Amino acid sequence: MTSDKPAAGRRLEQMEELVSLCARRGFIFGSSEIYGGINGFWDYGPLGVELKNNLEALWWQRVVRERDDVEGLDSSIISHPRTWEASGHVEHFSDPMVDCRSCKRRFRADQLDEACPEAPAQRRVSACDLTEPRNFNLMLQTRLGASEDAASEAYLRAETCQPIFTDFKRVREASRQKIPFGIAQIGKAFRNEINPRNFTFRSREFEQAELEFFCHASEREKWFEHWLEERLAFHRALGFDDAHLRTRAHESDELAHYAKQAVDVEFLFPFGWQEIEGIHDRGDWDLTRHSEYAGKELAVTDPETKERFVPMVIETSVGIDRTCLALLCHAYEVEDLEGGEDRTVLRLHPALAPIKAAVLPLSKKLAEPARAIERELRRHWNVFYDDSGNIGRRYRRQDEAGTPFCVTYDFDSQEDGKVTVRERDSMDQDRVAVAALTSYLRERLEPVG
Ligand code: ATP
Numbered sequence: 001m002t003s004d005k006p007a008a009g010r011r012l013e014q015m016e017e018l019v020s021l022c023a024r025r026g027f028i029f030g031s032s033e034i035y036g037g038i039n040g041f042w043d044y045g046p047l048g049v050e051l052k053n054n055l056e057a058l059w060w061q062r063v064v065r066e067r068d069d070v071e072g073l074d075s076s077i078i079s080h081p082r083t084w085e086a087s088g089h090v091e092h093f094s095d096p097m098v099d100c101r102s103c104k105r106r107f108r109a110d111q112l113d114e115a116c117p118e119a120p121a122q123r124r125v126s127a128c129d130l131t132e133p134r135n136f137n138l139m140l141q142t143r144l145g146a147s148e149d150a151a152s153e154a155y156l157r158a159e160t161c162q163p164i165f166t167d168f169k170r171v172r173e174a175s176r177q178k179i180p181f182g183i184a185q186i187g188k189a190f191r192n193e194i195n196p197r198n199f200t201f202r203s204r205e206f207e208q209a210e211l212e213f214f215c216h217a218s219e220r221e222k223w224f225e226h227w228l229e230e231r232l233a234f235h236r237a238l239g240f241d242d243a244h245l246r247t248r249a250h251e252s253d254e255l256a257h258y259a260k261q262a263v264d265v266e267f268l269f270p271f272g273w274q275e276i277e278g279i280h281d282r283g284d285w286d287l288t289r290h291s292e293y294a295g296k297e298l299a300v301t302d303p304e305t306k307e308r309f310v311p312m313v314i315e316t317s318v319g320i321d322r323t324c325l326a327l328l329c330h331a332y333e334v335e336d337l338e339g340g341e342d343r344t345v346l347r348l349h350p351a352l353a354p355i356k357a358a359v360l361p362l363s364k365k366l367a368e369p370a371r372a373i374e375r376e377l378r379r380h381w382n383v384f385y386d387d388s389g390n391i392g393r394r395y396r397r398q399d400e401a402g403t404p405f406c407v408t409y410d411f412d413s414q415e416d417g418k419v420t421v422r423e424r425d426s427m428d429q430d431r432v433a434v435a436a437l438t439s440y441l442r443e444r445l446e447p448v449g
Helices: 015-024 046-065 082-086 161-166 168-175 217-237 285-294 320-331 364-378 391-401 411-416 434-444
Strands: 006-011 028-030 042-044 070-072 094-099 106-108 134-137 140-143 153-156 181-190 205-215 245-249 262-269 272-283 312-319 332-337 342-346 357-361 383-385 405-409 418-423 429-433
Touching: 015 028, 015 320, 015 332, 042 046, 046 070, 046 181, 046 205, 046 217, 046 320, 082 161, 082 285, 161 168, 161 181, 161 205, 161 285, 161 312, 168 181, 168 205, 205 217, 205 320, 217 245, 217 262, 217 272, 217 312, 245 272, 262 320, 272 285, 272 320, 285 312, 312 320, 320 332, 342 391, 357 364, 357 391, 364 383, 364 405, 364 411, 364 434, 391 405, 405 434, 411 418, 418 434, 429 434
Parallel strands: 070 181, 357 383, 357 405
Antiparallel strands: 006 332, 028 042, 094 106, 094 134, 140 153, 181 205, 205 312, 245 262, 262 272, 272 312, 332 342, 405 418, 418 429
16 A cells, blocks of 8 residues: 655635535535525534534533532523623623614624725725614524513523523532532523624634632632633643644723633634633622522532632633634645645544544455444444545545544455554554454544643
């Protein structure tokens, strides 16, 4: 078998390349495509859902399962509407918007230095005939039950953390946790973004993985530092290098009025540095407000000092979709191969790769023993089987899907009981005994970090 070693690769330059690969290979594509799509909504196909599930599983493992001071939660998407009054979202969760009197489009008042969609080559939006800014609430509203009155109005949650606060007492008592401890949840959030854009980066429906960590006021700085470090270590373990990952502390005028400090974790996308996660010191704002609005006591008593206090909250809030997008951008590479060919490869960490191994018999005649290998590997991982077409092309398809290992069963395999295992990045090939294949792959598909 030949080895077609890669020369230097080129990274992702234009988002269009990635958008097209994602649609073609079934990672991510527009929702309701057959109706022309719906702005700000995306579907994750067979490869995308695996990538997303793998990322969520890693987060859950790191933030919840490996710790005895964090509990998990899966709350409903719709909460009692008073929740969003208490949280301040009904009053304050809005962006200032302007309307164009000529084309009737709506723009965010802080994003006017962009090409006008009607005449991109001629003017910026700021030069259009715009109205004065008006606040536009970003929460998505819905109605419950049959009646049409105001009492039936409800909201799709704008962030996953609010139910964590309203469930705080129940979870603490049920799990018998003492302060400090945290509650974590992964789930959908909805925002009626005026300008969804940059692929999945700004969507109207997206997934957040949030941790609210409750502590005493005397320890809030300590826990803030702890979680900032933990979260940075997580992003580094996903494979993000220092050239693409940085933190940015909020200036005091950027902070929410209740927040003491906030740091964004930013990733360098082809469209610039952008936030993928926020670490916030939310103080006792949320518990105090819910306590007030619900008329329920949410303070705790220190068992030793008997001090009664409302815990402070350190929050880590990461966008799953934004992190998946960052992973795809970071992994994407086009390499020139010897012989004038090139290959597109997604260098995803093996623990995140949607398919862990592809079983590729050299000929359809070898399907039976190759299928037996596939069945064995499927007991452990998501595996793909492909026996059609030229082997080089089959490798390329797996490179593009980010599959770390291809297992080829050839005519010698019947004689020596071995298969060829090709590694995605180096394209190095190893001859491995079929009986040792599972342990060979297990060693190399080790979990992150
Ligand atoms: P931005 O300023 O970019 O709108 P934000 O500061 O409002 O984001 P947070 O409310 O802190 O974001 O939400 C935490 C995380 O949720 C963000 O870091 C991001 O990863 C994700 N997120 C927020 N809004 C969206 C969105 N519209 N689409 C996709 N992910 C989002």
